[in-house]
Amino acid sequence: MQQKTLTTEQILAELKLVEAARADPQAFGVLYEKYYRQIFTFVYKRTGEEEVAGDLTSQVFLKAMLALPKFRFKGVPFSAWLYRIASNEVSQFHRETGRSRTISIDRPGMCRVQSLTEAKTEDPEEGKEEFLVILSETIDELNEEEVSLLELRYFEERPFAEVAFILGITENNAKVKTYRLLGRMKTRMISLKKGNRK
Amino acid sequence: MSAKKPYKKYRIRFNKPIPPPAEMDRHKNFKGVMTDYREVLTNIHRKPLYKNPKLFFGLVMLILIGWLVFEAVEEEELGRIEPETADSLLINLHGQGIDIPFHSVEISADSGGVIFGESDLKIVFPDSAFQYAGKTVSGKKVKIRYRVMYKATEFLIAGIKLNFPRAFDTTRILSPACIIEIVPESGESEIQIGNRKTVQILLGLPEKQATNPDLKIYNISDDKMSWLETGIVIGQLIPEAGKLPVDPLMKITNSDSLFAIGFAIRRWGIYNCGVVME
Numbered sequence: 001m002q003q004k005t006l007t008t009e010q011i012l013a014e015l016k017l018v019e020a021a022r023a024d025p026q027a028f029g030v031l032y033e034k035y036y037r038q039i040f041t042f043v044y045k046r047t048g049e050e051e052v053a054g055d056l057t058s059q060v061f062l063k064a065m066l067a068l069p070k071f072r073f074k075g076v077p078f079s080a081w082l083y084r085i086a087s088n089e090v091s092q093f094h095r096e097t098g099r100s101r102t103i104s105i106d107r108p109g110m111c112r113v114q115s116l117t118e119a120k121t122e123d124p125e126e127g128k129e130e131f132l133v134i135l136s137e138t139i140d141e142l143n144e145e146e147v148s149l150l151e152l153r154y155f156e157e158r159p160f161a162e163v164a165f166i167l168g169i170t171e172n173n174a175k176v177k178t179y180r181l182l183g184r185m186k187t188r189m190i191s192l193k194k195g196n197r198k
Numbered sequence: 199m200s201a202k203k204p205y206k207k208y209r210i211r212f213n214k215p216i217p218p219p220a221e222m223d224r225h226k227n228f229k230g231v232m233t234d235y236r237e238v239l240t241n242i243h244r245k246p247l248y249k250n251p252k253l254f255f256g257l258v259m260l261i262l263i264g265w266l267v268f269e270a271v272e273e274e275e276l277g278r279i280e281p282e283t284a285d286s287l288l289i290n291l292h293g294q295g296i297d298i299p300f301h302s303v304e305i306s307a308d309s310g311g312v313i314f315g316e317s318d319l320k321i322v323f324p325d326s327a328f329q330y331a332g333k334t335v336s337g338k339k340v341k342i343r344y345r346v347m348y349k350a351t352e353f354l355i356a357g358i359k360l361n362f363p364r365a366f367d368t369t370r371i372l373s374p375a376c377i378i379e380i381v382p383e384s385g386e387s388e389i390q391i392g393n394r395k396t397v398q399i400l401l402g403l404p405e406k407q408a409t410n411p412d413l414k415i416y417n418i419s420d421d422k423m424s425w426l427e428t429g430i431v432i433g434q435l436i437p438e439a440g441k442l443p444v445d446p447l448m449k450i451t452n453s454d455s456l457f458a459i460g461f462a463i464r465r466w467g468i469y470n471c472g473v474v475m476e
Contacts, residue, residue, distance in 0.1 A: 025232065025235060026232070029228050032228050032231065033228075036222070036223075036226055037219060037222050037223075040217075040222045040225065041216050041222070044216055044217065045216070048209060048211055048214075050217055050221065050225070051225075053225070054224075054225025055225075057225065058225075058227065058230060058231055058234075061228075061231050062231050062234050062235055062238070065231065065235045066235065066238060066239070100207070100208060100209045101207075101208050101209065102208070102209045102210075102211060103208050103209070103210050103211070104211050104214055104216075105210060105211070105212050105213070106212075106213050107213055110212070132212055136210045139208055139210065140207045140208055147208065
């Protein structure tokens with residue numbers, strides 16, 4: 001299972017790797033090896049195509065290397081910086097190609113959203129198909145930033161600080177936006193559920 | 199399992215497995231990223247043109263030279279087209295079968311001769327004055343055809359080009375007061391005046407205008423098709439004025455070497471700035 005938070009020692013060790021890569025670009029290879037799969041997975045979940053994910057991941061690391069002299073530690077792991085670049089690359093890809101954005105939902109992620117929106121059925125297995133349909137319809141009404149909030153916070157379980165850093169907003173703002181989003185989704189889902197039963 | 203697709207904005211994939219690590223690693227290529235990085239970095243650090251004084255100056259010079267060449271070519275084109283337009287008009291008039299008639303006189307090629315014409319014209323040919331194909335013509339009679347024109351309409355009808363070269367490669371149309379055209383012939387061939395041979399042309403002029411410094415001599419080159427200034431008119435009172443002892447005669451000669459050497463040129467003109475010769 002992917003580790004979501006890093007200890008202070010781990011962050012400091014990571015910063016040393018960043019410093020080494022600044023001095024010698026070839027040393028960036030260590031960071032590349034360390035984060036390649038994470039970034040690939042991040043991009044793949046949002047594009048749904050392996051080849052595209054491979055290309056975009058390379059672009060993410062290229063841009064990271066080029067922007068490395070500007071990197072400043074802001075209390076979040078280096079990976080968050082990479083995710084931020086990856087998030088921008090993915091958005092740019094969808095803008096340029098006009099392809100539909102992919103949202104990957106796994107069972108635990110769906111259950112988290114289900115519990116928060118209190119739209120559970122008495123038997124979760126029985127209502128799973130119905131909830132997924134309602135969730136899909138609700139998500140389809142969200143904008144790009146709201147979808148990203150949902151993905152980063154509930155489908156990928158990232159801390160608010162990291163979510164905020166990736167989206168380029170403050171932590172408080174991320175929290176407020178997320179709770180408002182959940183409230184709206186809850187209302188919409190209840191409404192949809194009633195409509196479906198009719 | 200995927201959700202049904204009534205949704206257009208987003209493609210929702212439920213529980214779709216992510217590629218296994220081996221499959222992900224298939225796309226891993228740090229060497230490729232490094233190559234792209236170096237390439238981008240080279241382009242970023244490449245000096246912009248405006249910051250490279252040598253290249254920038256070179257480019258400016260190239261553009262300047264290009265512009266000058268363009269200007270020169272355009273100038274030349276203009277200079278070429280305009281006179282040709284005027285000339286084509288003259289040639290068209292001349293080509294209508296109308297022409298100013300020549301007078302014809304025969305003289306000895308060996309001993310030369312003197313031709314007396316209208317308007318006190320006197321043309322003096324020295325001995326052995328002619329050549330053909332580089333050799334002196336001798337032992338033959340030479341037919342001298344000549345005509346004298348005073349009016350613009352006569353120049354037009356005769357089809358004589360009036361291009362006049364000016365400084366800086368510009369041209370203007372010559373407006374001569376008098377043109378004397380002399381064509382020496384031997385047999386059926388047009389011959390030339392020999393090297394360093396001087397033909398004297400004398401015209402009667404009022405005494406007060408005989409020493410007019412503005413009176414200049416021009417000849418026209420068949421090759422260049424333009425008028426060239428070859429000398430000034432030398433006014434000289436000649437006592438043996440012949441038919442007109444009262445009036446002075448104008449002795450017109452040319453001491454310029456080009457005059458003699460350039461006698462492949464058969465036409466002669468006299469340009470008189472405002473002086474009317476009668």
